[in-house]
Structure formats: C-alpha cells, structure tokens
Amino acid sequence: MxxxxxxxxxxxxxxxxxxxxxxxxxxxxxxxxxxxxxxxxxxxxxxxxxxxxxxxxxxxxxxxxxxxxxxxxxxxxxxxxxxxxxxxxxxxxDAPVDPIFLDSLESRDDDVLLAICAAPGDPPPLLAEAYARILPSLQEISGDIGYYPYGHPTLRQAIATRYADHGVQTTPDQILVTNGGQQALSLLAHALLSPGDQVLVEAPTYPGALEAFREEAAVLRGLPIGLEGFEAAVRDRRPGLAYVIPTYQNPTGSVLSSLVRQRLARAAAAADVPLIEDEVPADLGFPGTTRPVPMAVFSDAVISIGSLSKSVWGGLRIGWIRASAPLINRLARLRAVHDLGGNVPAQLAAAHLVAELDDLDLATELQTRHDHLRTLLTRHLPTWDVPQIRGGQCLWVRLPHGDGNSFAQTALRHGLAILPGSGLDVTGNSDPYVRLHFRARPEELTEAVVRLTTAWQAYHPPADRVSPRPAIAI
Structure with missing residues (x-):
C-alpha cells in the first residue's frame, strides 16, 4: 500500500x-x-x-x-x-476505544452495552422537580435576552455559597458557569497553555483532560497518583500547569489526604504553577464517608472545576470554574467567542440542585452497584485484580495477562464497549488495565459481566503482549 x-x-x-x-x-x-x-x-x-x-x-x-x-x-x-x-x-x-465519542448516536449499536461513559443514565426525580420550580421565574422574565457569558447570577451565587459552606470563601465574581466539566477544562487549557508547554498529570487520569491539553499541543508528563514527586517535577520541568483529581480519582477511586492536598497546593503556589483541582467526582462517596476539604482551602493558586454530570445526570450540561476574578474575566471573554452563554432554564434549575446536592441520596445506590459489579467480577473472573474503593464511579481492573487495548477489541466483538487503560496513562504503564464503571442498572451490570466472561474465554492476546509490562517509576 x-x-x-x-x-x-x-x-x-x-x-x-x-x-x-x-x-x-x-x-x-x-x-x-x-x-x-x-x-x-x-x-x-x-x-x-x-x-x-x-x-x-x-x-x-x-x-x-x-x-x-x-x-x-x-x-x-x-x-x-x-x-x-x-x-x-x-x-x-489496535483501534483505540474512544471514551468521548463512542456514545454518539452515529456510532451507537443497540446490541452493544456501553460501559465507557461513567455518568448516571437515569435523571433523578429531583431534576424534574427543579425544572417545575423555575416555571414562575421563567414566566416573569422580561427585557432579558438571556446572554450570560459568566453564567446566570443566580447560579453563580449558589455555587459560591456551596464553596463557602465547604470552607472556601468565594464570591460570585470568582465563578464561571460552563457547559459541563469538559468545557471548563478546554477553556482553562486554551487560556493557560501554549504549544510545547508541559502539563503534569496523574498516571492514569481522566482521558477527557488529556484530550483538552493535547488540543493545545501541550506535552504531557505523568506522575504517580496524587502527583507524587510534584515538587521535583516543578523544579526540573517548569510546567505550564498541573492537573489532579484528589477525591475519588478517575479511574482509581483514590482519595488524597488533607496533608497531601495542603502540600500540593502550597508547592504550586510557591512555584507559580496553576494547579487544576477536578472536583467532579467529589460528591460520589459511599455511606460513612465524608467529603474531604477542597484543595482551594490551602492556596489561591488552586483552580477548581466542578460539574453536575456525575452527581445528577450526564445530560444536564452544567459545570463551573472557581478561580481568581481576573482569570474568570479572561475565561469569560474566551468563552464568549464561541458561546455567548449557557441555557438559562438549565442554569436556573441547577441553582436549586446545587443548593440541595448534599441532600441528594447517592451514597447507598453507588455502593450497592459497586458491590454488585465487584462481587460478580470476583466470582466469574477470579484471576482479575479488582480493588475495593470507598467512592467514585469506576473500577480500575488489572488483567492477569495480555493488555487492555486488545482485550477491549475482543470485548467489543462480544457486545461490550469498555475503556482500555492505555488511553488514560501518558506513561504507558497502564496497558494491563481496563476501566469499568458501575453507574448502570444492576441488570445491565450483570449482563456486562456475562459478556466480559465470554470475551475473556475467547481472548488471545497478541504474541508480544502475553505478559503485562512491568511498572516504571517516574
């Protein structure tokens, strides 16, 4: 050819x-x-x-x-x-399984179970109730064209109040409302990065963040979970920014201690490196857990992002950025070039939801589905390493042999789309892993394990990938 x-x-x-x-x-x-x-x-x-x-x-x-x-x-x-x-x-x-676009209508196959996008598939009753509550407000709108590049003032105030309730003093001018957490990442990457800038990320981490940074032609450098070795990496590499998921990390489910959060935040401030704290999974704790203190408590160098897509519903495209007012002004100007403002009814409804997030009973259902999936995996695939977690939405599973990418192709041929670890790790050390989420209904999780088991029985790894690659410390 x-x-x-x-x-x-x-x-x-x-x-x-x-x-x-x-x-x-x-x-x-x-x-x-x-x-x-x-x-x-x-x-x-x-x-x-x-x-x-x-x-x-x-x-x-x-x-x-x-x-x-x-x-x-x-x-x-x-x-x-x-x-x-x-x-x-x-x-x-070797076709990569795309975590962002496989759920699109164009590529969707009704015979394929999608175990890739970890978001609740069923909007809770609270969402419909929030929309019902805003109807009087919508009927009273007059002389307002609805363009709010910073976000609707009602929602900005609600988000600022929630941060203050969690110990981070925040004013509405420090909040930018976005169309989900992904737009928040894209705006920050565009504002803070130039081609060739280095970005410190956890290995593995959320693949949508990696794509946002790559879109700006950044060079990604992976560190162990919790950005271990951050101080030395900042000194040696002088990165343009760093990105961390400190609470129920995607995909591992790990949680950083308060001491580590404080150390990272203060090291970033001392080196003048913007540190993005992704709080999107922070509300996904199981029963008996408490929401850890946000990293922004320790330093103004921390830029926080959040979203309702994991705690309420993926189709509610409401996210936000908390940062200094000057950076928020800059980000709003960038956003206005592409998007004059988000959906006003959705933002008004979201203002009610943000105020009531702590009352949304997620913990019991999350643990029930986690336990259901993990029990089935350990029963039907006992050679797989399936660690237990205390919150989040994913299981980070290590295969006993072969690699996640080639196994994902086998699974797809057996009607199940899963995410191989290679796409989440810039160091190349997660080839033996796959990410499985447990946000689906129990009957769908059961069927997913049936298909996984059939696929594993039929799986023949490429000859050069029979043994997993050993981990390399970076």
Whole structure:
C-alpha cells in the first residue's frame, strides 16, 4: 500500500510556538481527528517525511512517537506506520476505544452495552422537580435576552455559597458557569497553555483532560497518583500547569489526604504553577464517608472545576470554574467567542440542585452497584485484580495477562464497549488495565459481566503482549 501524501496536507504546520515535533504532532492529530487521515492509512516512513518537510528525522520520529502514545497511530516493524483503526484488510488493528465519542448516536449499536461513559443514565426525580420550580421565574422574565457569558447570577451565587459552606470563601465574581466539566477544562487549557508547554498529570487520569491539553499541543508528563514527586517535577520541568483529581480519582477511586492536598497546593503556589483541582467526582462517596476539604482551602493558586454530570445526570450540561476574578474575566471573554452563554432554564434549575446536592441520596445506590459489579467480577473472573474503593464511579481492573487495548477489541466483538487503560496513562504503564464503571442498572451490570466472561474465554492476546509490562517509576 502506497503511503498517503501527507506533506501536502500538513500545510503550514510549523507556524506557532513550541518544539517542532510538538507542532508537527498537533497538526497530524487534527488531520486524524477530522478524518482527513483515515483509519488504516499508511503514513510515510520517518526519513521520507523528514526529507519532504526539510526537518531532521528525529523531529518526525518524536512526533510519531507522541501520536503513538496517544493511540492515534500504530508503528510495527514490517508493516510501517498507520493511522489507528480499520486496516486496509477490513480488520480492526489496535483501534483505540474512544471514551468521548463512542456514545454518539452515529456510532451507537443497540446490541452493544456501553460501559465507557461513567455518568448516571437515569435523571433523578429531583431534576424534574427543579425544572417545575423555575416555571414562575421563567414566566416573569422580561427585557432579558438571556446572554450570560459568566453564567446566570443566580447560579453563580449558589455555587459560591456551596464553596463557602465547604470552607472556601468565594464570591460570585470568582465563578464561571460552563457547559459541563469538559468545557471548563478546554477553556482553562486554551487560556493557560501554549504549544510545547508541559502539563503534569496523574498516571492514569481522566482521558477527557488529556484530550483538552493535547488540543493545545501541550506535552504531557505523568506522575504517580496524587502527583507524587510534584515538587521535583516543578523544579526540573517548569510546567505550564498541573492537573489532579484528589477525591475519588478517575479511574482509581483514590482519595488524597488533607496533608497531601495542603502540600500540593502550597508547592504550586510557591512555584507559580496553576494547579487544576477536578472536583467532579467529589460528591460520589459511599455511606460513612465524608467529603474531604477542597484543595482551594490551602492556596489561591488552586483552580477548581466542578460539574453536575456525575452527581445528577450526564445530560444536564452544567459545570463551573472557581478561580481568581481576573482569570474568570479572561475565561469569560474566551468563552464568549464561541458561546455567548449557557441555557438559562438549565442554569436556573441547577441553582436549586446545587443548593440541595448534599441532600441528594447517592451514597447507598453507588455502593450497592459497586458491590454488585465487584462481587460478580470476583466470582466469574477470579484471576482479575479488582480493588475495593470507598467512592467514585469506576473500577480500575488489572488483567492477569495480555493488555487492555486488545482485550477491549475482543470485548467489543462480544457486545461490550469498555475503556482500555492505555488511553488514560501518558506513561504507558497502564496497558494491563481496563476501566469499568458501575453507574448502570444492576441488570445491565450483570449482563456486562456475562459478556466480559465470554470475551475473556475467547481472548488471545497478541504474541508480544502475553505478559503485562512491568511498572516504571517516574
């Protein structure tokens, strides 16, 4: 198969700031994501592309390696470099299972159970009640076109009050309402990063954050859970920002102690490194747990993001950013370029929900579904390592052999979409893992384990992946 004519499609890829390999990878990433470089396409060899672009071969090798680590391309001796996905023979080869887009209507197969997007599938009665309560307010609106780039004042006040109730003194001018937590991450990445900037992330972590940072052509550096080694990494790498999920971490479910939170927050402030604290899973504790203190208590360098998508319903696209007022002003200007404001009825309803989040009884149902899934897994797949957690929405499962990516393809052929660990870990140390969420109904979790068991019995890992890769300390 003749390699695709890539150099002509790249255009002015080298315009911008940052290392050349990062800029080249960013342009190729865009071509792949936009479908201009189709799945299975054969890319030029390193030397050929380097000659066509008049750059050193190491630039192309580094760009290819960055894309390979993201799962966007595959590189195998004898078969060349290809865009990940359907090869020319029509078979699936190393195609990454996309955690964001597999739930889209265009790709949805009614025969496939989706165990990827960890969000409640059933909106609680409280949501409909909140909408019913705002009807009088909607009827009274007059002379208001509904454009609020910062978010509706009623909701900003409700969010600020909730932070104050949890020990973080906050005023409404420190709050920006967004269309979910993902938009919050994208706005922050766009505002704070330039191409080539380094971002410190946990390995593994939430894949949507990795994509937001990559979209800005950032270079991701993985640290162990809790950003262990953060002080040394800040000193040696001078990152543009850092990102952490301190409470019921996605995907491991870990919770950082108050001492570690304080240390991270103060180290970030001392180094003048923005530290994003993702609080989206923070309300997902099981019975008997208490909500840990937010990291923003310890330092103004901490930027907090939150969302109602995990605690209320994924379809309620309400999120927020808590930061300094000057940064909120900057973010609001950026948002207004793309979005003059969110849905006003949804924000008015959300104001009621935010005020009543602590009364929303999530804990018992979360633990019941966690216990149901974990019990079935330990019974039917006893060789799998399934740690117990105290809150969150996912199980971080280690396979006894093989790798998560190839097993995810086997599972998909048996009617179950799961998320392989490789897409959540920039260090490459999570290949033996898969992420399974337990937010589905019990009968759906039971069927998922049936399909997992059948898939595991049929699974034959690639010859070079029989033994899991040993962990490497970074």
């Amino acid at each position: 003749r390699p695709i004519g890539l150099s002509e499609r790249l255009g002015r890829w080298s315009s911008g700031r940052g290392p050349l390999y990062v800029l080249l990878a960013a342009r190729m990433r865009r071509l792949i994501d936009d479908g201009e470089l189709p799945s299975g396409a054969l890319l030029p060899p390193d030397r050929a592309l380097a000659a066509a672009l008049a750059v050193g071969r190491t630039t192309v090798v580094a760009a290819y390696e960055l894309l390979r680590s993201e799962g966007r391309i595959t590189r195998r001796q004898g078969s060349g470099t290809r865009v990940a996905g359907a090869a020319s023979s029509g078979t699936i080869e």
